Structures are given as structure tokens and as C-alpha cells.
Amino acid sequence: xxxxxxxxxxxxxxxxxxxxxxxxxxxxxxxxxxxxxxxxxxxxxxxxxxxxxxxxxxxxxxxxxxxxxxxxxxxxxxxxxxxxxxxxxxxxxxxxxxxxxxxxxxxxxxxxxxxxxxxxxxxxxxxxxxxxxxxxxxxxxxxxxxxxxxxxxxxxxxxxxxxxxxxxxxxxxxxxxxxxxxxxxxxxxxxxxxxxxxxxxxxxxxxxxxxxxxxxxxxxxxxxxxxxxxxxxxxxxxxxxxxxxxxxxxxxxxxxxxxxxxxxxxxxxxxxxxxxxxxxxxxxxxxxxxxxxxxxxxxxxxxxxxxxxxxxxxxxxxxxxxxxxxxxxxxxxxxxxxxxxxxxxxxxxxxxxxxxxxxxxxxxxxxxxxxxxxxx
Numbered sequence: 290x291x292x293x294x295x296x297x298x299x300x301x302x303x304x305x306x307x308x309x310x311x312x313x314x315x316x317x318x319x320x321x322x323x324x325x326x327x328x329x330x331x332x333x334x335x336x337x338x339x340x341x342x343x344x345x346x347x348x349x350x351x352x353x354x355x356x357x358x359x360x361x362x363x364x365x366x367x368x369x370x371x372x373x374x375x376x377x378x379x380x381x382x383x384x385x386x387x388x389x390x391x392x393x394x395x396x397x398x399x400x401x402x403x404x405x406x407x408x409x410x411x412x413x414x415x416x417x418x419x420x421x422x423x424x425x426x427x428x429x430x431x432x433x434x435x436x437x438x439x440x441x442x443x444x445x446x447x448x449x450x451x452x453x454x455x456x457x458x459x460x461x462x463x464x465x466x467x468x469x470x471x472x473x474x475x476x477x478x479x480x481x482x483x484x485x486x487x488x489x490x491x492x493x494x495x496x497x498x499x500x501x502x503x504x505x506x507x508x509x510x511x512x513x514x515x516x517x518x519x520x521x522x523x524x525x526x527x528x529x530x531x532x533x534x535x536x537x538x539x540x541x542x543x544x545x546x547x548x549x550x551x552x553x554x555x556x557x558x559x560x561x562x563x564x565x566x567x568x569x570x571x572x573x574x575x576x577x578x579x580x581x582x583x584x585x586x587x588x589x590x591x592x593x594x595x596x597x598x599x600x601x602x603x604x605x606x607x608x609x610x611x612x613x614x615x616x617x618x619x620x621x622x623x624x625x626x627x628x629x630x631x632x633x634x635x636x637x638x639x640x641x642x643x644x645x646x647x648x649x650x651x652x653x654x655x656x657x658x659x660x661x662x663x664x665x
Contacts, residue, residue, distance in 0.1 A: 334424045335386050335402050341523040343516050343567060345381050348509060349388060353395060355505050356455075356486050366479055367487045367502040369495045372509030375568020378490040379404075381509065382457050385488070389455055396486070399447070399454035401425065409464035414471050415440065418456075437474055444482040452484055459490045466493050476500035511565030514555035520567055521554060522546060524574035529554070533584040540582050559584050 348370070355365040370378055382402065390400035403417045415437060422430035422443045430443040447454055456478070464471050476499045479485055487502075489495065494506045512520065522529075528543035534553055544550055554560060563569045576587060 334421075335390070335400070336383050336404075338383060338387060339380050341520060342380065342384065343377070343512060343520050345377065345384070345509075348381055348507060349385050351507050352385060352488060353389065355507075356395060364486075365503065365505050366485070367475075367499050368489070368505045368507055370488060370490045370507050370509055371492065371494045373492060373566070375566045375572075376509045376511065377567045378509050379459055379461070380567070382459050382488065382490050386455075386457050396453055396455040399451050400457065401454065402457045402459070404459040404461065405464050406461050409462045409467040409471075411464075411468055411470040411474065413462070414458075414464050414468075414474065418458075437477070440474075441477060441481040444478055444485060448482040448484045453486065454482075454484060455486045455488065457488045457490070461490075463492060465489050465491055466495065472497065472499060476502075512567055512570075513565065514560065515551065517560050517563060517565050517567075517570055518551050518555040518557075520570050521560065521574060522551070524571050525577035526574070527577060527579045527581070530583070532582060533557075536583075536585060557584060558588050562588060 352368050352370065355368055358364040370381065372378055386400045386402045388394065389396040390398055392398070401418075401421045403421045405414055405417050407413050416435060418440055419430060419435050420432075422428070422440065423432040423434070429446055430439060434440075434443075458465070458475075460466075465475070475487060475489075479487060479502050480500045487499070489504075494508070495504045496506070498504060529546075529550060530540050530544060531538035531542055532540045533544075534557070559573070560570075563573060573587060573590075576590070577584070581587070
């Protein structure tokens with residue numbers, strides 16, 4: 290019989306010894322826990338959890354439900370966590386890796402996290418997966434191995450010795466969508482290791498099956514306005530001031546944090562501009578320093594890591610800032626094409642002295658129309 294505790298309980302719990310195990314008078318046995326396994330329970334080199342994590346438990350739960358067979362249905366084996374850059378896919382994947390690999394969880398001690406950067410090709414993906422397999426404890430692949438055959442053999446070995454395991458592929462360069470060879474490798478991996486489950490983090494959704502496995506798409510949605518405000522308060526580098534909410538207000542008083550301040554911040558034009566993208570919130574917060582007078586000064590400013598923020602900024606700045614009337618290029622060309630007699634008047638008028646120029650410019654609307662000059 291096995292009783293599995295979470296990490297906190299496993300540090301101090303005493304379990305009653307089963308009746309058919311050993312001897313003793315008190316019926317208690319202490320479970321030795323290795324310190325390294327508590328800090329990194331899956332035996333892999335997982336990246337550390339991020340600071341100021343915004344709860345995305347609904348997304349993580351949806352992914353794990355697809356892999357769970359307790360409901361009587363056959364579990365899925367491939368999920369795609371999709372969303373635009375900066376939306377939090379990597380952070381969610383790291384949290385999922387730590388959660389799912391904890392003692393007593395679905396993939397206890399059996400999670401591989403593979404970040405893919407650089408060029409979106411098969412060689413880059415093979416190298417990333419090989420490195421993850423070579424650095425786990427105990428390693429199941431030689432550090433010198435860099436081919437697909439060795440990967441499939443290593444996963445087949447894990448399949449028979451460790452049971453269910455999860456591969457988190459953080460595809461930051463779009464390799465899965467761009468390369469059919471990468472998709473073929475993932476299909477072969479799922480066929481070679483029947484106990485393998487796969488999560489791909491991608492900017493694009495994926496509907497093509499990987500071998501016999503349907504890809505279940507789980508979208509990564511933007512933060513709510515309140516979540517964005519909460520993250521903003523954690524990441525900024527100075528207190529909020531009255532001038533952050535009202536133009537020309539005091540810049541010397543620090544506002545105490547409260548529910549009212551949180552609500553007002555959630556409705557601030559700067560937060561609306563960031564559109565619930567945690568990556569953009571973090572980037573813009575690096576500019577909220579003691580030297581910044583007001584948050585209004587950042588409205589319309591591109592965040593350092595912005596790529597898709599331009600349209601968001603433009604849409605909101607057009608509402609916040611009055612726009613001058615513009616003239617279409619064709620219309621401007623027509624208005625500037627003064628020809629004939631009127632065209633000859635222009636250089637003559639510009640060569641006149643003050644009074645004469647004033648008289649020449651004092652043309653009423655009727656006269657201007659007669660001369661063929663349209664009003665802007």
C-alpha cells in the first residue's frame with residue numbers, strides 16, 4: 290500500500306506501518322525524503338518559477354483534464370497551448386511542469402521541459418529534446434546523442450521503466466508550425482512511447498493530428514483588467530501618485546494601495562492600452578520609476594518587447610488624443626496643382642512687399658472660387 294502526500298505534508302508526516310511490513314511496537318515509520326527531490330521532484334532541470342505569477346489555474350486544469358483518465362474516457366495525449374507573444378505561455382508551461390511533476394500528481398517525477406529558441410528547424414528541436422533527456426536524473430540519453438533514433442529509443446525506455454511522462458515543448462520560434470519534419474518527429478515520439486503525453490506552446494493553433502493523436506487546442510486568454518492591475522502594482526518601481534489618475538494633480542503624495550485604487554488602475558488608459566498582455570505589462574512597468582512623473586506620460590509609448598502592441602496603442606491613442614483633420618494624398622496633390630493663370634499669380638504674390646501681399650491675399654470666397662481655387 291502506498292500513501293502519497295503533497296510536498297508540504299511529506300516533510301513531516303508519519304505513516305502507520307502496513308500490517309504485513311516489518312515489526313515494531315508503535316506501528317509508525319518515518320519516510321525519508323531527499324532534499325533535492327523536494328526542490329526538483331521530477332529529477333529534471335526545470336526552470337524556476339517566475340516571480341509575481343498571475344494565477345492561470347483554469348488553463349492548467351483544462352490541460353490536465355485532457356490527460357486524466359479518471360472520468361472513464363480515454364485520455365488525450367496531445368495539447369496545444371496557443372496565444373500571442375507575451376500572453377504568458379512560457380510562464381504557464383513552467384508552472385504546469387512544476388505542478389504536474391510534484392509527488393502524487395499525474396506525471397510525478399516524469400516531466401520534461403524543452404524550450405526551443407532560434408531557427409525553426411528539425412535540428413534545433415532534436416538538439417533541445419536530446420539535451421533535456423541527457424540532463425534528467427538519471428539520464429536516459431548520452432550527451433553526445435543528437436539524432437531522432439536515439440530520442441525514440443530513450444522515450445521507449447522511459448515508457449517501460451517510468452510509466453506516464455509529459456513532454457512540454459515551449460516552441461518560441463514556431464518550429465512545429467513551420468516544419469513538417471518537426472511534426473513528423475512528434476508523431477513518431479507519440480507512437481514509440483504509448484505513455485507519453487505532449488504539450489506544445491505555440492503562437493498559432495494547431496489542428497493537424499500528430500500520428501494517431503488529435504491535438505486539443507487550449508487558448509491562452511488575456512488577463513482581466515483587475516489581474517493586469519494587480520500585476521502592474523507588483524512590477525512597478527514607485528508608488529502611485531494622484532497625478533497618475535488626474536492630469537496636473539500632485540506628484541509628491543504616495544497613494545496607499547486599496548480596492549478603490551486597484552479599480553481605478555484597472556480602468557486607466559495605460560492598462561487599457563496593454564490589453565491584458567502580461568509581457569507588455571512587465572515591460573512597461575520597467576519604465577515606472579521614481580523619475581516618471583505620471584502614468585499618462587506612457588500612454589502611446591511602445592513597450593520594449595512590443596511587437597503586436599502597435600495596433601492596440603493606435604486604437605486607444607486615437608480615442609485619447611484629438612486628431613487633426615488630415616488630407617488624403619490625392620486631394621492634397623489636386624489642391625497643390627495650381628496651373629494656368631492662377632499658377633502664375635503665386636510667384637508674383639510671394640515677391641510682393643507687405644501691403645501689396647496683404648491686398649493680394651484678401652480675396653473673398655466668391656473671388657477665390659471664380660479663380661479656380663478650392664478652399665481646404
